[in-house]
Structure formats: C-alpha cells, structure tokens
Amino acid sequence: xxxxxxxxxxxxxxxxxxxxxxxxxxxxxxxxxxxxxxxxxxxxxxxxxxxxxxxxxxxxxxxxxxxxxxxxxxxxxxxxxxxxxxxxxxxxxxxxxxxxxxxxxxxxxxxxxxxxxxxxxxxxxxxxxxxxxxxxxxxxxxxxxxxxxxxxxxxxxxxxxxxxxxxxxxxxxxxxxxxxxxxxxxxxxxxxxxxxxxxxxxxxxxxxxxxxxxxxxxxxxxxxxxxxxxxxxxxxxxx
Amino acid sequence: xxxxxxxxxxxxxxxxxxxxxxxxxxxxxxxxxxxxxxxxxxxxxxxxxxxxxxxxxxxxxxxxxxxxxxxxxxxxxxxxxxxxxxxxxxxxxxxxxxxxxxxxxxxxxxxxxxxxxxxxxxxxxxxxxxxxxxxxxxxxxxxxxxxxxxxxxxxxxxxxxxxxxxxxxxxxxxxxxxxxxxxxxxxxxxxxxxxxxxxxxxxxxxxxxxxxxxxxxxxxxxxxxxxxxxxxxxxxxxx
DNA sequence: TTTTGTGAACTAGTTCACAGCT
DNA sequence: AGCTGTGAACTAGTTCACAAAA
Numbered sequence: 038x039x040x041x042x043x044x045x046x047x048x049x050x051x052x053x054x055x056x057x058x059x060x061x062x063x064x065x066x067x068x069x070x071x072x073x074x075x076x077x078x079x080x081x082x083x084x085x086x087x088x089x090x091x092x093x094x095x096x097x098x099x100x101x102x103x104x105x106x107x108x109x110x111x112x113x114x115x116x117x118x119x120x121x122x123x124x125x126x127x128x129x130x131x132x133x134x135x136x137x138x139x140x141x142x143x144x145x146x147x148x149x150x151x152x153x154x155x156x157x158x159x160x161x162x163x164x165x166x167x168x169x170x171x172x173x174x175x176x177x178x179x180x181x182x183x184x185x186x187x188x189x190x191x192x193x194x195x196x197x198x199x200x201x202x203x204x205x206x207x208x209x210x211x212x213x214x215x216x217x218x219x220x221x222x223x224x225x226x227x228x229x230x231x232x233x234x235x236x237x238x239x240x241x242x243x244x245x246x247x248x249x250x251x252x253x254x255x256x257x258x259x260x261x262x263x264x265x266x267x268x269x270x271x272x273x274x275x276x
Numbered sequence: 277x278x279x280x281x282x283x284x285x286x287x288x289x290x291x292x293x294x295x296x297x298x299x300x301x302x303x304x305x306x307x308x309x310x311x312x313x314x315x316x317x318x319x320x321x322x323x324x325x326x327x328x329x330x331x332x333x334x335x336x337x338x339x340x341x342x343x344x345x346x347x348x349x350x351x352x353x354x355x356x357x358x359x360x361x362x363x364x365x366x367x368x369x370x371x372x373x374x375x376x377x378x379x380x381x382x383x384x385x386x387x388x389x390x391x392x393x394x395x396x397x398x399x400x401x402x403x404x405x406x407x408x409x410x411x412x413x414x415x416x417x418x419x420x421x422x423x424x425x426x427x428x429x430x431x432x433x434x435x436x437x438x439x440x441x442x443x444x445x446x447x448x449x450x451x452x453x454x455x456x457x458x459x460x461x462x463x464x465x466x467x468x469x470x471x472x473x474x475x476x477x478x479x480x481x482x483x484x485x486x487x488x489x490x491x492x493x494x495x496x497x498x499x500x501x502x503x504x505x506x507x508x509x510x511x512x513x514x515x
Numbered sequence: 516t517t518t519t520g521t522g523a524a525c526t527a528g529t530t531c532a533c534a535g536c537t
Numbered sequence: 538a539g540c541t542g543t544g545a546a547c548t549a550g551t552t553c554a555c556a557a558a559a
Contacts, residue, residue, distance in 0.1 A: 076496065107531070108529065114543075120542080122540050216403060235502075259493065261380065262312055263489060264449070265314065267489075307550075361520080363519085
C-alpha cells in the first residue's frame with residue numbers, strides 16, 4: 038500500500054470507495070474488532086514479557102493464544118512496520134508501541150456515575166482497570182452518599198459538580214452505572230461536562246453527539262442470548 | 277461491542293443453502309448478532325406494549341429505535357412467518373413468540389461465582405435481570421462468606437457444593453465474577469457441574485468444551501478500546 | 516393499498532498465499 | 538533459511554428492491 042498520497046491537501050468531502058483514510062483526520066479507519074484485538078494482543082505480550090520472552094512471531098502468538106496469524110499481522114500493519122521480517126516482533130518494543138497506540142501512556146482518569154452496588158463494585162474492582170487507568174471519582178445524587186468514599190477510597194461527589202470535577206481532575210472517560218430511568222439524563226450531563234468516551238452498563242439505547250464514543254454492555258442482552266443458546270441447544274423447543 | 281468468545285475451528289455444521297428446516301434437529305444457524313438483536317426487539321416491543329400500541333411495522337420499529345427495517349424482517353423470518361403482510365406485527369403476539377424463542381418462558385436460574393464486590397453487585401442489580409431470570413445462588417470459597425446472603429437475600433454457598441446445588445436448584449447459567457487467577461479453575465467446576473452457558477467477567481481467554489456457550493465481557497478491552505478512540509479522535513456512536 | 520419475506524447486491528471482515536525483506 | 542506485510546480470495550453480515558400476500 039502506498040501511503041504518501043493522502044498528504045495532498047484534498048478537501049475530501051466524499052471518501053472514494055476503497056480509500057483507507059477517513060476524511061476527518063487522515064488516519065486510517067480502524068474497525069471496532071481490530072481495536073478490541075489490539076487490547077488482547079497487549080495482554081498477550083505482557084504475559085510473554087513476564088516470562089522473559091524477547092521476540093515473538095505472529096505464528097507463535099496465534100498458536101499460543103488461539104488467534105489467527107495473518108490477522109495479527111494485518112491488525113498491526115495498520116500502524117506501520119512494527120515487526121522485523123525473518124525475526125518477528127520484539128516483545129518489549131511492540132508492547133510499548135501498543136500502549137502508545139491505545140493511548141495507555143497517559144494514565145487516563147475515569148469517573149463512575151452512580152454509587153450504587155454496581156458503581157461501587159466497578160470503582161474497587163482490582164485488576165479491572167489495568168495499567169493506564171485511574172478511577173478518580175464516583176458521582177451520585179443521593180445526599181447520604183456524597184462526601185463518602187468507596188472502600189478503596191474513591192471519593193463520591195455530587196453529580197451537580199460533575200463539570201467542575203471533570204475539569205479539575207481531567208476526567209476523560211465516564212462509566213454509567215445508574216438505573217435505566219436516569220441514564221439518558223446522566224449521559225447528557227456527561228456530554229455537557231466535555232467527556233468524549235462513555236462505557237454504559239444501563240440497558241437500552243442512549244443518544245450521544247457524533248463526537249462522543251459510547252460503548253454499551255447490555256447485561257440483559259448477554260443473558261438472553263445465552264438463554265437462546267440453551268433453548269436451541271437442548272432441542273427442547275416445546276416442553 | 278463485546279468481545280465474544282473466539283469459537284475457533286468450529287466446523288460449522290453446514291445447512292445446505294436454501295434448505296428450510298423441517299424438524300427440531302435441523303435448526304437454521306442463527307448468528308450471534310441476530311441473537312443479540314432479538315433481545316433488543318423484545319425490549320422495544322415491551323415498550324410499545326406498555327404504551328398500548330397493538331401492531332407495529334418493521335419500518336415503524338426501525339425509525340423509532342434506530343434499526344434497519346429489512347434486518348428486523350430478516351431476523352424474525354428465521355423463525356417462521358411472524359408478521360402479517362399489509363399489516364405488520366401484532367405487538368403482543370410477537371412479544372410472546374420472542375420470549376419463547378429466547379427461552380424466557382422457563383424462568384432460568386442463574387448462579388454467580390464469586391461473592392466479592394462485583395458478584396454481590398450483580399446478584400442484587402435491579403433491572404439487570406429482567407423477566408425470565410432468577411439469581412438462585414452465589415458461590416465462594418471464603419469461609420466467612422459461606423452461609424451469608426447478599427443484601428437482597430441471595431444465599432452464598434461453598435463452591436464445593438456447586439454440583440449439588442446446581443442439580444437441586446436446576447441452575448442453567450453461571451456468571452463468573454472471580455479474579456483472573458481462579459477463573460479457569462472455576463470454569464472447570466462449572467462445566468463439571470453440567471452447566472452449559474457461562475457469562476464471564478474475568479479478563480483473558482478461558483477454555484470450554486464445544487457444547488458449553490461462553491460469553492465474555494472483558495472490561496479491560498472495553499476501556500482500552502475507548503482509550504484508543506480518544507487517542508485517535510475518531511468519534512463514533514455505539515451499536 | 517400496505518407491508519412482509521426473500522433473493523440479489525453490496526459491504527465488511529477474515530483467511531490465504533506469496534512477494535519481498537532480513 | 539524465516540517471517541512480515543499485503544493483494545486476492547473467501548466468508549459473513551447488511552441493505553436493497555421487489556414479488557407475493559393480506
């Protein structure tokens with residue numbers, strides 16, 4: 038692939054089919070699936086590094102972690118020539134590169150909306166937030182809770198102060214752990230506070246502006262999907 | 277998006293193209309994406325039903341809930357002629373059908389492995405388990421916890437008794453909320469107890485037999501993926 | 516008419532296979 | 538030799554567009 042062409046200052050209102058670079062920032066468009074795998078690769082590399090392994094080939098990675106070698110190479114190749122032909126990838130080096138690509142070299146701060154059971158559990162979950170993240174705040178609107186801390190010491194603030202704390206603490210990601218009934222309201226507040234990335238645990242669809250990234254973990258959908266599998270797998274359609 | 281389980285090397289029992297299923301054994305293969313959407317459709321129908329709406333067309337559903345009309349029709353058509361041409365779908369009727377298809381008319385019982393913060397939060401999360409599920413048990417190996425209950429009253433059992441309780445209570449789904457270090461061990465116990473569907477919150481890959489359905493919610497991957505989008509500035513909405 | 520159900524067309528994503536570099 | 542990076546081939550998934558039915 039020839040990369041030089043995109044620097045011609047083309048207005049690029051409409052991206053021709055097959056064009057690899059988005060109009061917006063001239064960066065190649067990376068699919069959700071690829072993004073998720075980058076995170077998986079980083080975890081694998083951490084494991085290899087801990088074992089003292091210095092270099093790894095895509096084939097080795099694929100066999101050990103049940104992935105596809107060509108896919109690993111293709112995913113990584115989006116970000117330049119990260120490997121060395123005839124050798125493979127330097128574990129330490131690739132780790133560092135991936136951490137940079139994923140933006141994990143910035144110690145991103147996270148706020149959790151809702152200091153209920155789930156919010157508090159997420160705030161304190163050890164090993165949930167690996168390297169690169171810090172839970173800086175919990176937010177709630179229940180007066181009894183405001184001013185308290187989670188067991189691990191995350192302070193609970195009034196949701197009214199979201200914008201102020203967000204600016205002060207430089208919070209970049211919000212996690213939604215509030216009941217469905219207030220989820221959209223909370224999203225609107227998050228957006229108004231200038232946060233651009235949201236991880237949502239409430240069920241159902243939420244509206245966000247174009248430039249805010251929303252990821253939803255819908256536990257109901259997950260569970261119902263498992264139920265579907267059981268209903269079919271059993272062959273016990275009628276019982 | 278949720279990083280599903282890589283079901284690598286599944287020979288994918290091929291149904292001849294165009295062949296319609298006739299018996300229970302020859303069920304059409306339904307994709308993960310379709311399965312998840314069925315759950316979403318059911319939620320939409322519940323909302324419409326609550327508003328007293330009696331019939332709905334795929335177009336109406338699509339516009340209101342930001343879906344694609346053809347996709348709705350195609351998804352539903354897998355399960356027979358659920359609609360009426362010129363009319364649309366009868367809300368109540370389709371709801372009932374979907375509940376049956378998803379196996380929600382059986383009140384499935386769920387066990388949660390790990391009575392830590394996350395396990396307890398999941399056990400009591402209101403509105404998490406909508407219609408069709410019941411959290412029947414928590415399991416842990418920490419003696420202090422065994423014999424206690426969650427705040428909402430879910431009993432905590434010794435993980436040694438998993439098989440016994442599973443049989444007695446007819447538990448069909450297990451949720452993994454234990455630390456990574458013991459996740460594989462717990463999976464093995466779940467499998468040995470005869471449970472065929474697992475929702476996993478621990479990071480990393482787990483091995484399960486062919487006939488056990490595993491869905492993983494990897495919070496680290498989700499968060500790192502959000503970090504990636506922030507690092508690039510590619511905004512985009514969720515699905 | 517309206518709206519479903521569905522082949523066809525299209526799009527996205529994965530895997531193959533090999534040219535080219537070390 | 539070994540292994541990456543990548544076009545080509547393939548597979549899965551989505552959307553279109555229209556015939557068939559109410």
